[in-house]
Structure formats: structure tokens, C-alpha cells
Amino acid sequence: MSAYNIAVIPGDGIGPEVVAQGIKALKKLSEITGLEFKFSEFPLGADHYLETGELVSPETKSDLANFDAIYLGAVGDPRVKPGVLEHGILLDLRFSFDQYINLRPIKLLDERFTPLKDTAPEDIDLLVVRENTEGLYCGSGGFLKKGTPQEVAVQEMINTYQGVERVIRYAYRYAEQRRGKLTLCDKSNVLEYAHDLWQRVFTSLGEEFPGVEQDHILVDAMTMKLVRNPEIFDVVVTCNMFGDIITDLGAEIQGGMGLAVSGNINPEGVSMFEPVHGSAPDIAGEGRANPTAALLAAAMMVEVLGHPAAADKLELAVNRALQLNQTTADMGGSLTTSQVGDYICSILE
Numbered sequence: 188m189s190a191y192n193i194a195v196i197p198g199d200g201i202g203p204e205v206v207a208q209g210i211k212a213l214k215k216l217s218e219i220t221g222l223e224f225k226f227s228e229f230p231l232g233a234d235h236y237l238e239t240g241e242l243v244s245p246e247t248k249s250d251l252a253n254f255d256a257i258y259l260g261a262v263g264d265p266r267v268k269p270g271v272l273e274h275g276i277l278l279d280l281r282f283s284f285d286q287y288i289n290l291r292p293i294k295l296l297d298e299r300f301t302p303l304k305d306t307a308p309e310d311i312d313l314l315v316v317r318e319n320t321e322g323l324y325c326g327s328g329g330f331l332k333k334g335t336p337q338e339v340a341v342q343e344m345i346n347t348y349q350g351v352e353r354v355i356r357y358a359y360r361y362a363e364q365r366r367g368k369l370t371l372c373d374k375s376n377v378l379e380y381a382h383d384l385w386q387r388v389f390t391s392l393g394e395e396f397p398g399v400e401q402d403h404i405l406v407d408a409m410t411m412k413l414v415r416n417p418e419i420f421d422v423v424v425t426c427n428m429f430g431d432i433i434t435d436l437g438a439e440i441q442g443g444m445g446l447a448v449s450g451n452i453n454p455e456g457v458s459m460f461e462p463v464h465g466s467a468p469d470i471a472g473e474g475r476a477n478p479t480a481a482l483l484a485a486a487m488m489v490e491v492l493g494h495p496a497a498a499d500k501l502e503l504a505v506n507r508a509l510q511l512n513q514t515t516a517d518m519g520g521s522l523t524t525s526q527v528g529d530y531i532c533s534i535l536e
């Protein structure tokens with residue numbers, strides 16, 4: 188029987204509340220399927236940082252490298268300057284483990300959940316493949332004459348051939364398994380170097396995937412089309428920054444931040460699964476956080492570990508709870524975070 192060592196990073200704010208539901212559900216899934224999960228908690232986040240000054244130590248990183256997967260809640264805390272925990276923990280882990288694919292499915296379960304009018308589940312079913320290690324996120328740049336009226340702040344957007352090629356290739360392969368359409372979302376009309384590279388790689392790799400229809404959209408038009416014609420998208424491949432922005436919009440059209448999932452994948456290494464949402468300090472500690480995204484992230488983890496049938500069981504139970512209104516206030520329900528977790532465990536079969 189398969190057994191997996193999962194590193195758990197609950198993090199800050201609502202992170203621990205939603206991750207606890209995911210672990211509960213994985214334990215139940217284990218009883219049903221015989222899959223074994225052994226959880227080891229890493230207390231990274233604001234408290235740990237404020238107590239020790241440490242974000243992720245080199246020792247912690249070498250420990251994490253021995254796990255089968257990482258399950259993360261969220262980081263970010265009002266007591267810590269914005270960016271410190273986000274860069275120092277979340278992005279550092281994505282980069283250190285070379286999790287170059289960020290998989291973000293956007294799927295509408297029921298028309299009640301979307302703020303878009305006359306939109307049915309078959310209209311919203313896309314997968315964003317976001318580049319996850321380069322672009323504007325790589326921290327390249329600096330200040331000149333900081334704090335003076337002559338200040339210069341440079342933030343560089345790094346695109347390597349290798350980085351662009353591997354994410355686009357992965358997206359083509361995914362498109363082959365889905366409805367056979369891949370859309371490149373970029374800003375090639377302005378970013379004439381960076382996105383020229385993306386365009387060339389997209390076109391030339393396309394020759395290896397004759398069964399996949401190629402489409403292209405500029406990112407500003409993408410936001411418009413996601414609202415007006417989301418049905419035109421199947422798989423969308425895009426750079427790090429645009430992927431961040433369009434997937435929050437994607438989260439809203441499928442029902443909100445409480446539902447959206449994010450898999451940071453290194454197909455050859457340790458992958459990390461998390462909700463798209465952050466630590467939501469405005470509702471932390473109140474039992475109001477929707478655990479759906481964290482539960483679906485756990486399901487994605489099970490799938491990537493090689494057990495799609497078990498992942499389906501969890502996803503089905505989560506979806507059933509949503510459809511039966513057994514959910515938190517953000518979705519119109521009246522349950523607490525842990526009541527939703529309990530309910531999902533009770534119908535998992």
C-alpha cells in the first residue's frame with residue numbers, strides 16, 4: 188500500500204484553520220482507500236519569524252526535500268512588513284524546490300456561485316498554467332539613490348529560454364489531455380523582448396503538438412474575456428505576474444477566494460499544494476474561513492501523487508457539500524470552518 192510523508196506548513200491567519208480540515212479529510216480518505224499519509228508540521232510563518240528572526244533555514248529546506256509533498260495554508264501577517272513572509276517563505280520555497288509549474292484550475296460547479304449572469308458550469312472550465320519561478324517575481328533589481336528625489340527603482344522581468352520552454356511544453360501536454368486548446372496569454376504588443384521569446388517558443392513547440400489548437404490573447408483582453416466569454420478557454424499558459432492576477436479574477440467567477448486551488452509543481456521533485464487565497468487576517472480566528480480551497484488542494488496533492496481515483500472521492504465530497512449548502516457564510520451557508528470539514532468527512536466514501 189502506498190504511504191506518503193507530507194510536510195505541513197499551516198502558516199498564518201486562516202492558514203492553520205483551513206489546513207486542519209484538509210488533514211482531517213486526508214485521514215478519513217486514508218481509512219477508505221488504504222493510502223497512508225504521515226504528517227509532519229513545520230511551524231513557519233509570522234510567529235516563528237517574530238520569535239527567531241528566521242524565515243526558512245537551510246536545515247528546514249534540506250528536511251523538506253525528503254518529503255513526498257508540501258501542504259501549505261497561507262503566509263502573511265499584519266505585524267510583519269508586507270513581502271517579508273511572502274518572499275521569505277512562499278516564494279523561497281517555490282524557487283528552492285524549482286516548482287516551475289503553478290496549476291490553477293478554474294471551474295464553476297453550480298451557476299448559483301458565479302457573479303456572472305447567464306453563465307452555466309460548462310462555460311467556466313479552464314486551467315491556468317502559470318510560470319512559477321521567473322518573470323517579475325525573481326527579485327532581480329535594486330534601488331539607486333533611495334530616499335532622494337532622484338530615486339530609481341528597477342524591478343527586472345527575467346525570462347529564460349529554459350524556463351519558458353518547460354512551462355509551455357507542460358501546458359501543451361495538459362491541453363492534449365483536455366479539450367485540445369492552448370491559449371498563450373501575454374503582453375507581446377508592449378513587452379517586445381520578454382514576450383517575443385514566449386511567442387516564438389509557443390509557436391515552435393506547437394509543431395510537436397499537432398492535435399492542440401493554438402490561440403493567443405493579450406492579458407488585458409484576457410480579463411475582459413474571462414468575464415464576458417470564459418467558455419473560449421481550455422488551457423491558458425502565462426507568465427508569473429499575469430498568472431497571479433488573472434487567477435484571482437478566475438477565483439471570483441467560480442465562486443470566490445474560498446474555492447480556488449493552487450498546485451506548485453516540480454514534475455521531477457517536491458511539489459507544494461495550497462489555496463490561492465492568503466491568510467485573510469480580517470477573518471482569522473473566527474471560524475469563518477471557507478476550507479474548500481484547502482480541501483481541493485489536498486485532493487490535487489493526492490492526484491499528483493498518483494491516485495486520481497482517491498482524489499476524485501475527496502473532490503466529489505467537497506462538491507457535494509457545496510451543492511447542499513453545507514458551507515461557510517461566504518458561500519451562503521451557516522457552518523463554521525471545522526463543521527464544513529466534519530461534514531465533508533462524514534460524506535466521504
Ligand code: NAD
Pocket residue numbers: 201205260261262263264265269270273277444445461462463464465466467468469470475476477478480517
Ligand atoms: P486574502 O486572500 O487573504 O483575502 C482577500 C479577501 O478574501 C479577504 O476579504 C478575505 O477575508 C477573503 N478570503 C480569503 N480566503 C478566504 C476563505 N478561505 N474563506 C472566506 N473568505 C476568504 O488576500 P489579502 O487580504 O490581499 O492578503 C492577506 C495576506 O495574505 C497578505 O499578507 C498577503 O500577502 C498574504 N497572501 C498570502 C498568500 C499565500 O500564502 N499563498 C496568497 C495571497 C495573499
Ligand code: IPM
Pocket residue numbers: 273274277278431449463465
Ligand atoms: C498567490 C499569492 C502570492 C503570489 C504572493 C503571496 C507572493 O498572491 O499565491 O497568488 O503572488 O504568487
Ligand code: MN
Pocket residue numbers: 431432435463
Ligand atoms: Mn495571488
